[in-house]
Amino acid sequence: MIKGVSKLPIVVLVVILILVGAAAYSLMYLVAPTQTPTATKATVMGRLVAFVWEDFTVPEVFNPLTEKYPTLTVENSIFTSQPEMFAKLKGGFKADIVSPCIDFLPRLIEQDLLQPINTVKLSNWENLFKSIREYPGVWKEGKLYMVPTAFGLQAGVTYRKDKVPSITKWVDVFNPAYKNRVLILNDARIGIVMAAWALNYEDPWSLTGQDLQRIKEFYREHRDVILKFYESDIEARELLASGDAWIIAGSGPAQSYWLKSEGIEAEFTLPEGKGIGWLCGLSILKTSGNIEAAHLYIDYFISEGPQYYYAYEWLYGPTNEQAFKKLPQEKIAESGIVGPETLTEVLPLIDPPNLDEWLQVWEEIIAG
Structure with a gap:
C-alpha cells in the first residue's frame, strides 16, 4: 500500500456485467466468499465511486465482484499517494469509498470527510483478527471509521x-x-x-x-x-x-x-x-450516495477470497484470520508475512x- 512515484489519478469506469472466462485462480478463491450479506445482495444497485489504491482494481479480485453484483456500476478513481488522495478530497472530490492508511485516517476524520461504518452490515467483520477489529486507531469516540484490509512492516x-x-x-x-x-x-x-x-x-x-x-x-x-x-x-x-x-x-x-x-x-x-508497522483499509466518505453498496464493497474486500489473494500474491498481511490460517507455512516463512500481533511490537506509522x-x-x- 505504500506507493512510489506519484501519477495523476486514473479514472476507470467499470460497468459491472456478468463476465465469462474468468481466470482459474479467481474462480477457485474469489467467486464464493465465505459469507454473503444476503439482504444487501438483494438490493444493491446503482453507482458506486471508489477512490482507491490500484490494488483494489486488479482483475483477479475485482472481476468476481462484478460478476456477483451485475446491477451495480463501480467507478474506480485511482490515487498513487496519500497526500494526493487527501488533497483531492479536501478540494471537493466526491466518492463513496476511500482507502486510507492509519497515518492519514486522523486527517480525514478531523476534516469531517468520513462517516461511521456499521459493522452489522459486514458479514465478514467477525472473521477479522480480534486485535485488528479492536485496533485503537480505526475507532474514534466509539465509532468505526476504517475497516482494515491489509497490514505489514515498513522501515x-x-x-x-x-x-x-x-x-x-x-x-x-x-x-x-x-x-x-x-x-x-x-x-x-x-x-x-x-x-x-x-x-x-x-x-x-x-x-x-x-x-x-x-x-x-x-x-x-x-x-x-x-x-x-x-x-x-x-x-x-x-x-x-x-x-x-x-x-x-x-x-x-x-x-x-x-x-x-x-x-x-x-x-x-x-x-x-x-521497525514501523503499517495498516490500511477502507472507509466510507460523507459524500456517499450509496451506503448499502459501500458496506457491501468493504465486506467483499475483507472476505476470505480477496484476502487470500493479496496475502499469497502480494504478500500483504491478511486481516481475515481464516485467510491467514490457509496460507502455506512455507509461504509465510519465505515471504516474511507477519501476523497482526507484530503491529503491537513495532512503532506505528x-x-x-x-x-x-x-x-x-x-x-x-x-x-x-
Missing part, C-alpha cells in the same frame, strides 16, 4: 548477503564501507526515524527541533554511503538486483522475497527489533506533532 532493512555480512544495528546501515551502496526511502517520517534509531533515540515521534538538527547533521556526515533517496520499490529492488546498491533502508519483507525469487541472496531484518518541522528538515537533508 526495515533489505540487504544483499553476498555484499553485506550482516545488519544488526541501525547504525550499521551507515557504515562507511558501504559508500554509494545504500538506498534510503524518500519519506520524511521514515527517513528521520531510521536516523534517530541509529543515534539511539528511544522515542522518535517526540523529536525536538534540536534533535532534528542533530539528525540532519548525521545525514550530512554519512552522505557518502547514500546512493539515492528512492521513491519506487521497483526501482530500489532493481538497483539491488544489478549490484549498484547493496542495502535498502525503509523496505518491507517483500523486497527480499522478490530478490530471492530472482536467485539473489537477500535478507530482510529489523535491526535491534525496531503516525504523524509527529511537529510534522511541518520534520518536512522542512527532510527537504534540507535531501538537498544535501
Whole structure:
C-alpha cells in the first residue's frame, strides 16, 4: 500500500456485467466468499465511486465482484499517494469509498470527510483478527471509521548477503564501507526515524527541533554511503538486483522475497527489533450516495477470497484470520508475512506533532 512515484489519478469506469472466462485462480478463491450479506445482495444497485489504491482494481479480485453484483456500476478513481488522495478530497472530490492508511485516517476524520461504518452490515467483520477489529486507531469516540484490509512492516532493512555480512544495528546501515551502496526511502517520517534509531533515540515521534538538527547533521556526515533517496520499490529492488546498491533502508519483507525469487541472496531484518508497522483499509466518505453498496464493497474486500489473494500474491498481511490460517507455512516463512500481533511490537506509522518541522528538515537533508 505504500506507493512510489506519484501519477495523476486514473479514472476507470467499470460497468459491472456478468463476465465469462474468468481466470482459474479467481474462480477457485474469489467467486464464493465465505459469507454473503444476503439482504444487501438483494438490493444493491446503482453507482458506486471508489477512490482507491490500484490494488483494489486488479482483475483477479475485482472481476468476481462484478460478476456477483451485475446491477451495480463501480467507478474506480485511482490515487498513487496519500497526500494526493487527501488533497483531492479536501478540494471537493466526491466518492463513496476511500482507502486510507492509519497515518492519514486522523486527517480525514478531523476534516469531517468520513462517516461511521456499521459493522452489522459486514458479514465478514467477525472473521477479522480480534486485535485488528479492536485496533485503537480505526475507532474514534466509539465509532468505526476504517475497516482494515491489509497490514505489514515498513522501515526495515533489505540487504544483499553476498555484499553485506550482516545488519544488526541501525547504525550499521551507515557504515562507511558501504559508500554509494545504500538506498534510503524518500519519506520524511521514515527517513528521520531510521536516523534517530541509529543515534539511539528511544522515542522518535517526540523529536525536538534540536534533535532534528542533530539528525540532519548525521545525514550530512554519512552522505557518502547514500546512493539515492528512492521513491519506487521497483526501482530500489532493481538497483539491488544489478549490484549498484547493496542495502535498502525503509523496505518491507517483500523486497527480499522478490530478490530471492530472482536467485539473489537477500535478507530482510529489523535491526535491534525496531521497525514501523503499517495498516490500511477502507472507509466510507460523507459524500456517499450509496451506503448499502459501500458496506457491501468493504465486506467483499475483507472476505476470505480477496484476502487470500493479496496475502499469497502480494504478500500483504491478511486481516481475515481464516485467510491467514490457509496460507502455506512455507509461504509465510519465505515471504516474511507477519501476523497482526507484530503491529503491537513495532512503532506505528503516525504523524509527529511537529510534522511541518520534520518536512522542512527532510527537504534540507535531501538537498544535501
